Amino acid sequence: ETGVTQTPRHLVMGMTNKKSLKCEQHLGHNAMYWYKQSAKKPLELMFVYNFKEQTENNSVPSRFSPECPNSSHLFLHLHTLQPEDSALYLCASSPRQGGYGYTFGSGTRLTVV
Amino acid sequence: GESVGLHLPTLSVQEGDNSIINCAYSNSASDYFIWYKQESGKGPQFIIDIRSNMDKRQGQRVTVLLNKTVKHLSLQIAATQPGDSAVYFCAETKPYNQGGKLIFGQGTELSVKP
Numbered sequence: 056e057t058g059v060t061q062t063p064r065h066l067v068m069g070m071t072n073k074k075s076l077k078c079e080q081h082l083g084h085n086a087m088y089w090y091k092q093s094a095k096k097p098l099e100l101m102f103v104y105n106f107k108e109q110t111e112n113n114s115v116p117s118r119f120s121p122e123c124p125n126s127s128h129l130f131l132h133l134h135t136l137q138p139e140d141s142a143l144y145l146c147a148s149s150p151r152q153g154g155y156g157y158t159f160g161s162g163t164r165l166t167v168v
Numbered sequence: 169g170e171s172v173g174l175h176l177p178t179l180s181v182q183e184g185d186n187s188i189i190n191c192a193y194s195n196s197a198s199d200y201f202i203w204y205k206q207e208s209g210k211g212p213q214f215i216i217d218i219r220s221n222m223d224k225r226q227g228q229r230v231t232v233l234l235n236k237t238v239k240h241l242s243l244q245i246a247a248t249q250p251g252d253s254a255v256y257f258c259a260e261t262k263p264y265n266q267g268g269k270l271i272f273g274q275g276t277e278l279s280v281k282p
Contacts, residue, residue, distance in 0.1 A: 057211065098212070098257070098272040111269070145211050153268035154200050154261020159211030 058082045061146050061160035069168055070136060076163045078129040078146030086152040087129040089121060092143040092162070104129060105152035136167045180279045187245040189276045191258035194239065198260040202270070203232060203243045207254045215243070215256075245278075253280045 089101040103111035104123040120132040199220040204212035231244040
C-alpha cells in the first residue's frame, strides 16, 4: 500500500451508465490529482485540486466530473463515456500542488463497453 | 510543444548486467526530474530524483545523470535483477510559479532475462 487507495480496482461500464471512482489518502497531503493512462501513451494529467480547490482542468470532456469534498478524498464521476475512455485512471497526492513528493494509487482499470 | 520523451520503448537486458534508460526533455526551465517505476497492476512508484543544480545522484543500485546542456536524463540500474522488470518513466516539473505540474515521458519497458 502506498498510502493512496483507489476503488474500485476494476470497472466495466456501459456507455449509458453512471459510475464514480474514489481516491483516498491519509498522508496529510493537500493536493490531489487525476491522471489517465492509456496504452503506449504518457500519463495525461486530467485534474488538479489544491486545498480542495480545483486549480487545473486539462481540457477534459464534461463526461468526466471531479469532486473533492476534503483534502483526503477525491472522486471522478463518470457518465455517458465512450469506448476510447477505457484506460487506467490513476490518482496521486502530494504535500501541495507541484511536482514534489507525489504518491500514486494503484489505479482503476476502466473498460467502457 | 513541451514534452518529455524516452529514446527506446523497450529494453531487454541479461540478469546481472547494468541497464541504462534514457530520456530527453524539452523545457530548459524544468528544475526537478524524477524517475518512476511502474509494475504491472500498480501505479508509478518513485525511484530517484534530481534537481537541476545537480549532475548526478546515486541511490541504492540506481544512478540518475542529468545533462542540462543537451537536456538529457538517464537512469542507470546496476546488477539488474528480475524484480527490476517494469515500465520506467521519466518526469519533469517546472517551478511552482510556472505551473508546477509533472510532465511524463512515454515510458521504457525493461525486461530482464534470467
